Amino acid sequence: MGKKKKSKKTAGWTGDVADLLRVGPDFDLASFDRGGTPGWDGDKTSAAAFMRKRGDELSDLQERLFADGKSDGTHSVLLLLQGIDTAGKGGIVRHVIGMVDPQGVALASFGVPTAEEASHHHLWRIRKQLPPPGKIGVFDRSHYEQVLVVKVDELEPPDVNATRYDELVDFDHEIVSGGTTLIKVAMMVSHAEQGERLKERLERPDKWWKYNPGDIDVRERWDDYQAAYSEMLTRTSTEEAPWYVIPADRKWYARLAVTELLYGALTDLDLAWPEADFDPKVELERLAETSRA
């Protein structure tokens, strides 16, 4: 198995995972290998060890972001997750976001709009959930559903829907202009792997609660969804807010790759600990005066 050769010491990324997974002008979803592990020079075991290391580093970086937010900083990060049922969005939240302090996370999940939400512009409910400074926001589904389920199920007229791509690009610009690093992630599983995962949900009583008969309806429209994803990815991947496509057939790789994207985004912010807005010496003297020893 080569397990010995790929020791913890040498396992790592062979290149910048952001560059490897970013959607550029030549991106072709149909030929994208969903079982691949691009850039990772190691196996599942070495990935687990690497994740623990990155977890500690992420935790530190997240605290710096949080501290910055408490001190009038304007930075935030928004990890936006898209993917068909079973692609592993929930696993990313649990296993990647779960590595950092819950106090620094703002999680939002976007399902079928409520009656109130549906009465507003589709961006209304999204805007309300944008992360405040200092936080790592996570969107489990997002405004991009407007060109996925809304398009596929024709929940609005096609001529209106066709205008959404530009609108979404503009909205991303609004987010980024506000000081938010936007990481747009599309998790892509293969048709076969999705079948296996749905099968598991049906065969295990402890997974039934995750299953919905509508999941099969969506699977039956696989080609329509793939076409919608393809159009979304190529039309809305911009320099300031690129899409990253994650091969998601191997859960461990998907988690490792998203971890790395988040790590890279936080590292790029290059945040120092905030300066004191008090005089530490004076405060230490005040503190000493409270002693009862």
Next chain:
Amino acid sequence: MGKKKKSKKTAGWTGDVADLLRVGPDFDLASFDRGGTPGWDGDKTSAAAFMRKRGDELSDLQERLFADGKSDGTHSVLLLLQGIDTAGKGGIVRHVIGMVDPQGVALASFGVPTAEEASHHHLWRIRKQLPPPGKIGVFDRSHYEQVLVVKVDELEPPDVNATRYDELVDFDHEIVSGGTTLIKVAMMVSHAEQGERLKERLERPDKWWKYNPGDIDVRERWDDYQAAYSEMLTRTSTEEAPWYVIPADRKWYARLAVTELLYGALTDLDLAWPEADFDPKVELERLAETSRA
């Protein structure tokens, strides 16, 4: 140090930690040992191993609660944290709540009320943050601030404040009646240990952001706060919503004890995985028809 004797194998709780830490009629805060480790037959090292085990168990129990909530269940859990600055409330969120899936957690932090919040009854902002079914809610400070900072700083007339105890007990009853298991935790550090922790925040530039000169103002009113805590604990610890007082001078013990309280509450719910509201056989057939192999 007896480290060998207290091996991982035998380390554990010698009794029900809920019984040991629950505030009963005879509770006396002044004589409470804040450096103690009641009920724990082990040291910091064995506690860490035990925490990992409990973390896995908590994760499973939390998922059952979440599944129950997705399936029309009405249960939720609310962990309410009170404690003076540096008592370690944030550490509980990070290290205890951080062990479960962020998707199952609803975290709320109550600081100085905003202008809008202050224009309403003090319970208005609290009620909005009560956890929905399926979630573990966490309150970092709570409605109990009304008989802590509000009382000590006389932010409302004493005769009005004196009516709050009954009101808080009634509100707890409202919470519990709605299907929420309420775990009220008061974390108590000693005066000396608080001094050490504030000192550390002042001496380490990476901790400055956690410090506020107001922390010393509060410390100067230590006796007033202790009196307020004492009155709160004895007057609002009820059978349906008891207070648990946690000795917090040893962070590892405080985290271990709160973990155990949460574990006990989730175990007591005794939740089974939800039944399927579909026919798994029929769905497996539908799934098979989507095969492209």
